[in-house]
Amino acid sequence: MKKVTLNGNFAMVRAAVMGPVLRALDQSGADCDALLETFGMSRRLLSNPYEILPLTRYVAAFERAAEVLDEASLGLRLGSEVQLTELGPAGLVFLSSPTLNAAMRKFTLALASWQNTTTCEVLRDDEWPIWTYQIASPQIWPRRQDAEYSISTMCHMIRLVRGSAWNPVEVHFEHAAPADTKPYARIFRVPVRFQQPFNGVILRPQDLDASLKSADTQMARMMERHATDLIANEAIQHGIVEQVRDLITRRLAHEKLIVADIAKDLGLSQRSLQRHLAEEGSSVRQILREERQRSVAGLQERDGLTNAAIARAVGYADATVLWRATRNWKK
Template identity: 65%
Template sequence: MGPLIRALDAAGADTESLLTRYRLNRRMLSDPYEILPVITYIEIFEEAAALLSEPTLGLRLGRDLHLSELGPAGLVFTSSSTLKVAMRKFSRAIESWQGSTSMDLLLKHDAPSWFYQISDASIWPRAQDTEFSLSAMCNMIRLVRGPNWNPVEVQFEHAPPSDLKPYSRMFRCPVRFSQQTNAVLLSSKDLDAQIKSADIHMAAMMERHAADLIAREAIPHSLVEQVRDLVARRLSREKLIVGDIAKDLGLSQRSLQRHLADAGTSVRDIVREVRKESVETLSAKDGMSRAALARAVGYADSSVLWRATQNWASDNEPAADPSGPAKKRE
């Protein structure tokens, strides 16, 4: 919130009124460990951009962000040995600390990519936070690779703005909108870049500090909520396999299925519910094609999505095999 509040103050905006509407004040925000609902943060960001008549506010603030403002996560990044290690450790720290958020460094494709997404589809619009996050990550990478470094490509889930020039100036690479997710694509050689400020002991200390803070502030969730969260995070980027979900929760596949059955549900039912909710929310997005919508909820194409929605409408959806990869038809 620091960069955002400073931008409002610098423009002479009525920052106090904005904070009051969200039941916040400067005293609360003076504590770097104050916890805010992620939806409040995102809504304030969107409102601030409108208030300042600056549609690329998030883009600018990400570019100018100082790593010290990211707290322990920023120190974990600068204290890691290589850019690959830094990006992964940074992502794990932020993902654990910031709710409803999914981010990771993916290496399965020709071009490695760092993706960022708010996994709660009902939080929309969220372009300012998204542009801030990708802009900030590129700023962080330039601290390691040098100011002349450019991504291979940048992707955004929201529709393209009327003016694309600020994005060309910021990223200096192809920028695509209305995509399945938000991502920064890099070259493989970038990941092996050494970080000159690397300090293994500092990194270990900061990771422990971040873990302690996360544990202190963590809100306990039921097993059903934990499964829903994992499904929402993975829906658009990987196959949903019960064994993998169980492993991430520290359970055997049989134990997970038994506990969910006791709660009156199953992985199949949860996947279906999350997909339906996501489709209902994402359908209202401006500029999102049916093909992009299908990919965002884990379907191969729009025809598979159409069949699924017909099944939902009739409430007679065929059962999918929960023990293996998601099939093309539910």
């Protein structure tokens, strides 16, 4: 099968992927809000499952959560418990496909609507088929939790449609073996190999041809269309000004906007970002001001919104700060 590389303007995931991590932190009594703040996130930001997050932040937050919980195999556990709705259209496409082969193939394609800059493929060149998963950027490291979560999730999904007794042939991971391998034996129940070229689930040839009782042609078509629409919406190539404007618009009310963070999320140094914007006759400060002006104008047309509410919606501390800003806009 042809390799599918999920591309985009910058490495991103949907906020829904943080759901399992948040639940684990809350259930343990850990300071979830403090951890989110460390990585420029908040519950308010994550309340919209379709919100865009930088992939780098998600991966790093997942690694930190495992440290905070002192649970090295956190990703393994969460993958075995994941709710398919948290995988967006990809999860429901998998569940409603007619065969496991179709389910894995369509899941791989639909995953681009939920997470990009990821390489996935189903290889059938050798005797044993293998589904592989890997973040395309080598700079995003360490990423053990994401890799183990993704492979554990795939095995969990297959067991949902084939029965809990199903096992793969082998499981591969790109990272080195940890000191304790017992959680792998418990989750996968088969040999696990480390320091491999990619993360993967090896299957039997007959696994892929098996019919799935959960097949729903209408649901599969709907979810494929939904995934296609999401991918098309995010795949439009934008210039640097539009990319910065898009990031600012998404996060205006949710987090403190810092030039260095915006640059990092776009895969640039702060100096490079400022240079590129200057070449386009713009700057982060100018774009931020324009977006705040636009947002304030729209919010002021709504009935019942106080100045304090408008101020919060555009990232200001209170109505006084908003008033001062609007005075400067008129100069």
